[in-house]
Amino acid sequence: MKKASVILFLLLALTLCIIFALLSGSQRIPLSEILFSDKWDDIIFSIRLPRVVNAISVGGLLSLAGLLIQNLVKNPLADPYILGISGASASAQLAIIAAGVVLPFWLFVTIGFVAALLSLGLLLLLSSKRTLNTQNLLLSGVVIAFAYGAIISMILTLSPSASTKSMLFWLMGDLSYSSALIYPLVILVSGSIWVYAYNRELDLLARGEFFALKSGVNVQKINLIILLSTSVFTAVAVSMSGTIGFVGLVVPHLARLLVGNVHALLIPLSALIGAIVLLLADTLARTVVAPVQLPVGVFTAFFGVPVFIYLLRKRT
Amino acid sequence: MIEIQGLSLKMDEQLLLSNFSLRIEKGQFWAILGKNGAGKTTLLHTLAGLQAYSQGSITIDRFELKSLEYLSRAQLVSLLPQVQESSLDCSVQQAVSYGRYAWHKNTTPNLEIITQALGDMELTSLAKKSIMALSGGELRKVELATILAQDSDVMLLDEPLNHLDLAFRYKLMQILKELSQKKAIIMVTHDIQYVQQYCSHIIMFCGESKVFSGKIKDVLTEKNLTKMLGTELPKSLLKNT
Numbered sequence: 001m002k003k004a005s006v007i008l009f010l011l012l013a014l015t016l017c018i019i020f021a022l023l024s025g026s027q028r029i030p031l032s033e034i035l036f037s038d039k040w041d042d043i044i045f046s047i048r049l050p051r052v053v054n055a056i057s058v059g060g061l062l063s064l065a066g067l068l069i070q071n072l073v074k075n076p077l078a079d080p081y082i083l084g085i086s087g088a089s090a091s092a093q094l095a096i097i098a099a100g101v102v103l104p105f106w107l108f109v110t111i112g113f114v115a116a117l118l119s120l121g122l123l124l125l126l127s128s129k130r131t132l133n134t135q136n137l138l139l140s141g142v143v144i145a146f147a148y149g150a151i152i153s154m155i156l157t158l159s160p161s162a163s164t165k166s167m168l169f170w171l172m173g174d175l176s177y178s179s180a181l182i183y184p185l186v187i188l189v190s191g192s193i194w195v196y197a198y199n200r201e202l203d204l205l206a207r208g209e210f211f212a213l214k215s216g217v218n219v220q221k222i223n224l225i226i227l228l229s230t231s232v233f234t235a236v237a238v239s240m241s242g243t244i245g246f247v248g249l250v251v252p253h254l255a256r257l258l259v260g261n262v263h264a265l266l267i268p269l270s271a272l273i274g275a276i277v278l279l280l281a282d283t284l285a286r287t288v289v290a291p292v293q294l295p296v297g298v299f300t301a302f303f304g305v306p307v308f309i310y311l312l313r314k315r316t
Numbered sequence: 317m318i319e320i321q322g323l324s325l326k327m328d329e330q331l332l333l334s335n336f337s338l339r340i341e342k343g344q345f346w347a348i349l350g351k352n353g354a355g356k357t358t359l360l361h362t363l364a365g366l367q368a369y370s371q372g373s374i375t376i377d378r379f380e381l382k383s384l385e386y387l388s389r390a391q392l393v394s395l396l397p398q399v400q401e402s403s404l405d406c407s408v409q410q411a412v413s414y415g416r417y418a419w420h421k422n423t424t425p426n427l428e429i430i431t432q433a434l435g436d437m438e439l440t441s442l443a444k445k446s447i448m449a450l451s452g453g454e455l456r457k458v459e460l461a462t463i464l465a466q467d468s469d470v471m472l473l474d475e476p477l478n479h480l481d482l483a484f485r486y487k488l489m490q491i492l493k494e495l496s497q498k499k500a501i502i503m504v505t506h507d508i509q510y511v512q513q514y515c516s517h518i519i520m521f522c523g524e525s526k527v528f529s530g531k532i533k534d535v536l537t538e539k540n541l542t543k544m545l546g547t548e549l550p551k552s553l554l555k556n557t
Contacts, residue, residue: 074402200421204414206404210397214366215466216390216418261406 003265006258010272014056017276021052021283026290054175055282055296056275057184058237059247063274064192065233066248067255067266068226071206073138079249080234083141087148088119089238094152094167098159105179112239119144120231132223134209173244173297175282184236192271195229198222199263206261244297246304247278253311277303317342317500318363318470323372325358332358334525336372340517342469345496347511348504349536350521350544356504357398359519360472363502364395376470390418394466398474398504400459408450409434409443411458415465433464436491438484453479460488471495473503477510489514512536512555520544 022044023029029040065080073082080086092115093108103111127133127140156167169176195202201222204212213219237244255269281299288294318340325333332355340346348356361367363374365381374381376392384392394415412433416425434440437457442450447458456479463471476492477485485507492501493514505511511518511532518536519529522544528535542548 071404074404076404200417203406203410204417207406207411207414208401208403210366210401211403211414214364214390214395214397215414216387216421218386256405261404261410 055279059274059278060188060271061233061237062248063251063270065230067252067270068230084144085116086238089116091151109239116235170242172295173242202263246300319375331525345515346502346517347515348519354521393470394468396473412461415462433461437461471501
């Protein structure tokens with residue numbers, strides 16, 4: 001019962017954050033005025049709501065991806081970007097920005113997504129012989145991520161200075177490109193339900209791969225499911241908003257602190273906390289020094305670093 | 317219960333077992349003895365269905381081990397590994413409840429068995445504690461309790477006495493002996509005095525894929541022991557019975 005109330009509380013908090021986010025911005029809207037008139041409908045529905053939906057989806061997806069990847073590689077310091085999937089997406093999208101080509105947002109996102117999945121294919125090819133070995137996977141992923149880092153630096157150095165600022169924004173994570181794309185939200189909801197079906201197996205896998213295997217879990221199958229889910233979640237998130245840091249690393253730990261290693265609760269909790277955190281961070285990013293907008297990644301790092309250091313010190 | 321026929325095991329081109337056959341029944345308590353690297357753990361993991369074997373056949377409860385599904389295998393056979401790999405955090409009670417996975421994949425696990433296993437391993441007062449905060453011996457008890465909770469007909473234990481204090485070693489052997497009345501238990505160990513006192517049968521790895529097996533009184537002899545260790549020991553390890 002206590003645990004059900006945690007979820008209810010978070011749902012309530014999310015609702016409040018959504019209302020807060022819709023009302024704040026360079027143009028502040030009083031709550032009383034939206035209830036009785038439609039003069040703000042334009043700002044709320046065509047500018048702020050898409051951005052709110054994106055912040056929720058991206059925050060939830062990154063946190064779920066982090067929860068899964070930390071379980072897969074049995075390393076609490078892992079985050080969704082560790083396998084280099086995000087680097088691929090960022091490289092492709094930065095190249096587009098550098099070239100000065102203006103694409104419709106959906107096409108820009110799709111290119112990032114496809115680049116991420118191609119990189120996943122490359123990773124699997126490099127790290128696995130017939131079976132998935134998570135240690136090889138982790139090492140190959142880290143190496144690939146380094147290579148993308150080099151590509152990104154090269155693009156930044158060679159690109160005209162006019163586009164450098166928007167490229168840096170993208171690297172820090174940025175939700176200001178948002179236009180009404182509903183599909184990340186659909187993937188977040190259906191992805192959570194899909195992963196939830198394996199919550200017992202995830203509990204056992206956290207205790208160790210060999211442990212899960214001897215206890216009756218089809219480890220190869222579940223690991224592949226985790227890897228594919230976490231990759232798709234990450235690819236969708238980074239192709240929508242660039243590489244927003246710390247959400248995928250810190251939020252799963254917050255959730256574990258609240259309920260322990262119970263994935264039946266960790267899955268909904270991570271998604272909800274991730275959504276709330278990113279929505280709040282993004283609202284701050286566009287209001288603190290309004291009308292200037294800061295990259296949301298600045299705020300997630302700003303709060304993420306102290307929270308993470310606190311958690312780390314508490315652990316040891 | 318377990319029927320091994322013509323089994324050959326290799327590890328990196330080194331032959332550990334060749335054409336080995338053995339029957340193990342419920343009500344028997346087997347010990348596996350041998351020098352380091354002789355193949356004891358490999359045999360145990362093979363019997364647990366976690367290691368591939370090229371030659372021979374193993375059937376458990378008349379089922380071919382290779383063709384068993386993951387869940388039915390875990391219902392039939394449990395394994396206590398020598399060392400537990402790295403793990404993320406969870407509570408003692410949770411860790412023990414994972415032993416019930418094979419029986420309750422989609423339902424809530426049977427609390428009675430879990431409570432009993434915790435009690436048997438003297439973990440009741442630690443049930444809510446994080447496994448990260450335990451000592452080596454306590455952690456070993458958690459792993460043992462997990463195996464007890466799994467409650468399979470065949471129990472494979474790789475050096476179960478490691479890390480345990482002397483008093484608890486006797487208690488554990490007593491519990492295992494009682495359990496072996498209705499199960500088949502096979503344990504790898506180096507402690508000959510416990511083997512003599514509690515086990516009914518023994519498998520001895522004597523090097524170069526030579527293996528002796530049978531009742532303790534027939535197989536655990538001074539002569540075989542010297543052969544197994546490859547050296548005469550200054551004082552006899554065996555108690556006269």
